[in-house]
Amino acid sequence: MARIRIGIIGLGNAVEPHAKSLMDLGNRVEVVVAASRSEDRLKAFAQRFSFPMTTDVEGVLASRDIDAVWILTPPHSHLELVKQAAKGRKHVLLEKPLDITLDRAAAIVSGMRGSGLTLGVTLQHRFRPAALRLKAILAEDGLGTIGAASCTVPWWRPQAYYDQPGRCTLARDGGGVLLTQAIHTLDLFRSLVGDMTVTAATAATTPVHRMETEDFAAALVRLANGAPGVIQATTAAYPGGEERIEIMGSLGTAWLAGGSLKVAWLDGREEVLRQEGPTGGGANVMDFPHDWHRLLITDFLDAIKEGRDPVVSGEEALKSQELIGEILEKAGW
Known part of the structure; x- marks a missing residue:
């Protein structure tokens, strides 16, 4: 071939x-x-x-x-x-x-x-093994009806990161923590729980950084089924922690923390999938394995060969960027 x-x-x-x-x-x-x-x-x-x-x-x-x-x-x-x-x-x-x-x-x-x-x-991030497993569980209605969900990105970037020319300026990057860092987790969150509407939001540049755009943002959202959700993201949380997604359903709860997954069902069953290692949440922005990129690229190559859309198509990425735009608009930015 x-x-x-x-x-x-x-x-x-x-x-x-x-x-x-x-x-x-x-x-x-x-x-x-x-x-x-x-x-x-x-x-x-x-x-x-x-x-x-x-x-x-x-x-x-x-x-x-x-x-x-x-x-x-x-x-x-x-x-x-x-x-x-x-x-x-x-x-x-x-x-x-x-x-x-x-x-x-x-x-x-x-x-x-x-x-x-x-x-x-x-x-x-859609191609992390733990994320793929949770996606499969949700596709089988394994958690039942989603009752609430949250997404948290407690990352850290030192001031030296923002002192680089153009870094997180509107002219070059278009935004701050949401568009530049948290977009990965927000996109994964949306792919798991579906599209959502932003009901309230706030955003700010904290005293931790000198920069043009936001280094903190939070939003209350409403999922398509009416369930409530919360989004919070920052790069001011020293020394940086694992991003976390929590989905509470009528049959159980799932937690994605970095590259690991835990699911606890009401009937007493549990499933744990651990992937140890960094996820790029600290000062070293590239401190993560390239396995997820390889899986994404493999899907992209398959999409070309098969004449189909890749998993992360342009339309899918646009929906995640629209969610970020909605949060910032609600926050008055």
Whole structure:
């Protein structure tokens, strides 16, 4: 079977788990080239990976020797790069979020849908084994009727993180803790409990940080079945803890904490699935395994081959970004 030919665009922090995953999937993909306009980024990347490299981003997007591109650049650049990729007839795996505003995000989704090409978004928390197991339990109505649910992201980022040029500014990243960090857990939460409506919200920049956007946000939500829910996210919780999802049903309760799952049923049964290790909630933002990326990429490759949407399609990512927009609007941001 012919391997899918890949071009990587953007060699910042986000590239490492992608590059490692693509190496693992060498029987299915060929990385034709990795591109960055920064010579320093190219040099740093070359110390860790042996893929061919270039500074010619436009050439990668236009090349007939490439079937799909990984766009791992800052959010404000996504729309234009995706447009060029679609013009060059390339499938796109896009780093989250889609873009810095909902209008630009929607333009990406509609443009790729209209092109007939595959669009996937890197929201890899859906592919944690514990999350997949809970998804299966819920699909079988294993918890019964959901009575309430909550989602908490108690992460930490030092001020040095926000002192980097453009970090969590509206112009480059489009937002703070919700769009840049908590979007992973919010997307997973929404995929498990379904769409929801925000009834009240608050957001703030705490005294812990000097930054343009929010480092704390909380919301009260109403699930589709009328059940109440709570969302809270911050990067001011030193030294950073595991993100947590709790779903209370008529038959039992499930807790996702980081990469681990515990389910307790009213009839006395219990199920525990543990995955020890960091999840990127502290100062080292890339301190997590690349396994979840590999599973997401595998699904994306399968979607191209089978002519279907990936699990995290553009439309799915847009719904999660719309939820973030609703929280911030309710909070007056």
